[in-house]
Amino acid sequence: MESTDLKQREIVIRRGLADRIFRRAMATGAILSLSLLALIASFLLFRGFEVFRDFGFSFITSAKWDSGSADGVTPASFGIAAMLVGSVVTAIIAITVALPFAICVALFLEYYAPSFIRKPLTAVLDLVAAIPSVIYGIWGYTILNNLAAGWAKSLNSWFDWIWFFKVPAPIFTRSPFIAGLLLALMILPITTSVAREVYSQAPRDQIDAAYGLGGTKWGAIRSVVMPFGRSGLVGGAMLGLGRALGETVAVYLVLNLVFKINLQILASAGGNVASLIATRFSEATPYELKGLMAAGLVLFLVTLAVNATATLIVNRARNTA
Amino acid sequence: MSLVLQGQVGRGEFSREVDVTVQHGEILAIVGANGSGKSTVLQTIAGIAALKSGRLSFDNVVWDEPITKIFTPAQDRHCGVVFQDLRLFPHLSLIANVAYGLRATGLSKQEAHARAAEELTLVGLDELADRKPGQVSGGERQRVALARALVLRPPVLLLDEPFASVDVSSRQGLRDLLPSLVQGYQGSVVLVSHDPEDVQALATNILAFG
Numbered sequence: 209m210e211s212t213d214l215k216q217r218e219i220v221i222r223r224g225l226a227d228r229i230f231r232r233a234m235a236t237g238a239i240l241s242l243s244l245l246a247l248i249a250s251f252l253l254f255r256g257f258e259v260f261r262d263f264g265f266s267f268i269t270s271a272k273w274d275s276g277s278a279d280g281v282t283p284a285s286f287g288i289a290a291m292l293v294g295s296v297v298t299a300i301i302a303i304t305v306a307l308p309f310a311i312c313v314a315l316f317l318e319y320y321a322p323s324f325i326r327k328p329l330t331a332v333l334d335l336v337a338a339i340p341s342v343i344y345g346i347w348g349y350t351i352l353n354n355l356a357a358g359w360a361k362s363l364n365s366w367f368d369w370i371w372f373f374k375v376p377a378p379i380f381t382r383s384p385f386i387a388g389l390l391l392a393l394m395i396l397p398i399t400t401s402v403a404r405e406v407y408s409q410a411p412r413d414q415i416d417a418a419y420g421l422g423g424t425k426w427g428a429i430r431s432v433v434m435p436f437g438r439s440g441l442v443g444g445a446m447l448g449l450g451r452a453l454g455e456t457v458a459v460y461l462v463l464n465l466v467f468k469i470n471l472q473i474l475a476s477a478g479g480n481v482a483s484l485i486a487t488r489f490s491e492a493t494p495y496e497l498k499g500l501m502a503a504g505l506v507l508f509l510v511t512l513a514v515n516a517t518a519t520l521i522v523n524r525a526r527n528t529a
Numbered sequence: 530m531s532l533v534l535q536g537q538v539g540r541g542e543f544s545r546e547v548d549v550t551v552q553h554g555e556i557l558a559i560v561g562a563n564g565s566g567k568s569t570v571l572q573t574i575a576g577i578a579a580l581k582s583g584r585l586s587f588d589n590v591v592w593d594e595p596i597t598k599i600f601t602p603a604q605d606r607h608c609g610v611v612f613q614d615l616r617l618f619p620h621l622s623l624i625a626n627v628a629y630g631l632r633a634t635g636l637s638k639q640e641a642h643a644r645a646a647e648e649l650t651l652v653g654l655d656e657l658a659d660r661k662p663g664q665v666s667g668g669e670r671q672r673v674a675l676a677r678a679l680v681l682r683p684p685v686l687l688l689d690e691p692f693a694s695v696d697v698s699s700r701q702g703l704r705d706l707l708p709s710l711v712q713g714y715q716g717s718v719v720l721v722s723h724d725p726e727d728v729q730a731l732a733t734n735i736l737a738f739g
Contacts (some may be wrong), residue, residue, distance in 0.1 A: 416577045417616035419603035420687075421630035421677065427604075431629065435620045 249508060256502030259286055259495075267502060268292065273467045273484070275496040286499035288481055288506060290469045294384060295480035295507070297473060298459060299452035301388025303445050306396045310448075311441070313396075314403035319429060337397035345461030348390040353462060356386045360474045375475045382464035384478040390458050395448035402444025402522065406437035443522030450515040454507060456482035481507040531555075532574065532685055532717045536583010539569045544581050549736060551685075551717040558720045558728040561738030567721040568613065571687045574719065575610050576603030587685060587717075604633065609683030613690040613721075615674040617662040623673050624649060624658040630681045648680040649673075651710065668699030672706070679710055686711070688720045692727060704730050 223231070260267060263286055270287025313333070317326050360380040367373040410433040418428035459480050465487055466477035479487075485500045485507075492500060534549040545566040551557045559567045572578040573585065576592065579600060585593040592601040609630070617626050627645035632638065649655045652672040654665075662670050671694060678686060691707070692700045704727060711718065722728050728735060 413612070413614065413616050414618060416572075416603075417610070417612060417618075418629070418633075419577055420575045420608065420610035420612070422604050422607055422633040422681065423629065424604050424633065427633050431618060431621070 249505065252501050252505035252508060256498050256500075256505050259499045259502040263287070267499075268506065271467055271469050273488075273499075275488075275493050275499075278493075284493075284495055284499070286496070286502070288484065288503045290467050291479050291481045291484045291503065292506070292510075293469050293471070294463070294478045295453050295482070295510075297384050297471065298387045298391055298463070298478070298480055299449050301385060301473060302391035302395055302452040303399075303449050305389060305392035306399050306448060307441075307445050309392075310396055310399035310403045310444070313400045314407050315429060315433070317400075318404055318407045319425065319433070333397050333400055336393075337401075341394065341455060341458045342461075344390055344394055345458035348386065348458055348462040352390055353381050353386055356389055357381045360385050364474050372471055372473050374472055376472070377476075379476040380474055382462060382476045383474050384463065384470065385473045387459050387463040387478065387480075388473070390462055391452040391455055394455065394458060395451050398451060399444050399448040402447060403437065403441055406440030406444070406522075407433055409440075410436045439521050439524060443518045443520075446514055446518030446521065450511050450518060453480070453514060454482055454511045455480070456486050459483045460486045532585075532587050532719075534570065534574060534580075534583070534585045536585070537581040538573045538578070539566050539581065543569065545569075545738075547738075549719075551719055551734075553715055553717055555734055556711070556718040556720055556732050557734045557736060558722060558732030559736050559738060560722060560725075560728060565738035567738055568689050571610070571689050571719060571721055574606075574685060575608045575687055576601060576606045606685070607634075607681065607683055608685040608687055609678030609681045610687045611674045611678045611689060611691045613693050615662075615670055615694060617670055617673060617677070619662055622659050622661055623654060623665065626662065626673055627677045627680050630677065634681070645676075645680055648676040652676045652706065666699075668695045668703065671695050671699070671703060675703075675707065675710065679714075682714075682716075684716045686714070686716055686718045688718065688722075690722055691720070692722075692724065700724075707731060 263270070267287055269289050270285070271290035272285045272287050273290075274282070274285045276282045276284030313329075317329060321329065357380040360383060361378075363385075364373055364375055364380070368375075414432045414436075415428045418432050423431065460483035463478045463480070463483060464476045465479040465483060467479070468477065470477045481503050485504055488496060488500055531553065532549070532551040534547055537544050537546055539545060543564065543566065547566070547570055549557070549559075549570065559570060561567050569578060573580055573593070580593045580595055582595055584591060587606070590601075591597070591599050592606055593599065618629065621629070624642055624645050627648055628638070628641035631641035631644055636644070646655060646658060649658050652675060654669055654672055654676070657665055657669065662673065665673070671692065675691065678688075692703050695703060708731065720727070720731055
């Protein structure tokens with residue numbers, strides 16, 4: 209049999225002018241955002257480098273934040289352990305409270321609510337996301353603080369045998385618990401929105417299969433929708449966690465800033481990295497400012513890592529849909 | 530005593546008039562071209578789709594009648610359905626897939642799994658009970674789908690192209706297996722198939738859709 213001579217053919221794609229312009233514009237936008245991110249990180253590293261060099265790893269592990277005396281007799285000492293722990297504790301409280309609500313709201317909106325309720329409720333949720341955090345902060349300080357202090361008191365009286373529900377003094381306002389509750393409200397829209405998206409992608413044919421085998425609606429949700437949306441939901445929770453970690457003004461207004469690692473969530477003491485920066489920024493010495501920049505860089509990296517993990521998980525959930 | 534469907538199924542341009550009666554113990558095969566509404570009939574009987582007009586009843590109990598707004602939800606019709614694309618739950622083991630419908634009837638996990646294990650033995654898959662659908666072959670998945678529907682001993686068994694997703698050699702095995710599984714079965718069976726051999730091997734009655 210005669211062999212056929214196969215020649216490699218070069219494929220030339222000729223794009224139209226509009227296509228080329230659009231391509232360039234998109235590429236520029238994408239590169240610009242990434243460059244901006246890199247520039248922010250570089251700026252923070254550049255400004256905070258001296259503090260990293262002076263304090264090394266103890267910048268992360270020490271809880272002491274002291275700008276030192278102006279005459280240099282008392283040297284400055286910077287460590288963000290208390291604030292890092294505070295960030296994590298408030299964010300965990302926030303996600304623990306927000307996630308069950310987000311799941312319920314998402315399932316209700318996707319599978320139970322009639323459309324005349326679904327549309328306005330979705331709009332309200334989007335609106336909640338648009339409220340500036342200072343408004344949350346003021347509301348948290350003036351209303352939630354006193355309201356939740358009562359809940360905290362009850363929690364303490366019932367569960368004070370659990371160490372993190374103990375308090376050193378019977379003061380229940382301005383605690384990580386209340387800051388966490390406020391953050392929960394703030395991250396509810398994003399977490400709900402991701403939960404809705406993943407639940408809406410649950411395979412309709414499998415839901416029908418569950419019905420076809422005698423399953424109830426709740427049975428179908430439990431056995432098809434929820435397992436399907438599990439990893440997407442984790443991603444949504446982590447996106448919420450990312451936001452909660454970086455929240456500044458609301459925490460600054462609600463939480464009583466204390467430079468001590470506090471794991472007793474009902475105690476009136478705490479703080480997070482972002483609120484530390486907001487509190488100290490205006491009166492900081494030039495050297496302390498470098499410390500705040502270094503703290504900013506750590507927060508930036510932690511939030512970036514959490515968000516990147518969340519994106520990975522959400523994408524994996526989409527790809528396995 | 531029978532399953533009676535008289536009316537219009539489907540929506541829009543895909544809707545069609547049907548008149549189907551299936552007696553107990555009868556296996557009715559519906560044959561016809563793609564898009565002729567065969568699967569829609571099964572979905573309507575199962576309660577996954579609603580009738581457009583007319584009436585669907587089983588043993589003189591009305592399941593669906595748009596004019597009187599009667600509609601019995603799928604979970605209360607207790608049909609057993611084998612879907613064309615099987616629709617096994619990918620995150621559940623084979624035994625949990627088979628036990629799913631039993632659990633939905635309120636059986637305890639232990640009882641449901643015991644019965645599911647018996648059914649898996651009947652289809653020759655007892656040794657693969659703990660595997661997930663993704664870890665077994667197409668023919669084995671098809672057997673699980675059959676077991677999942679049959680374990681319920683449903684009054685109405687709906688088979689939508691039950692051998693469509695398996696190769697020719699597995700198909701013959703399943704064709705031989707199915708009659709033994711439905712032997713003594715007193716419910717009404719509706720089979721939708723493209724394959725004349727399936728119809729010939731299984732059906733007691735044939736209805737052609739144009």
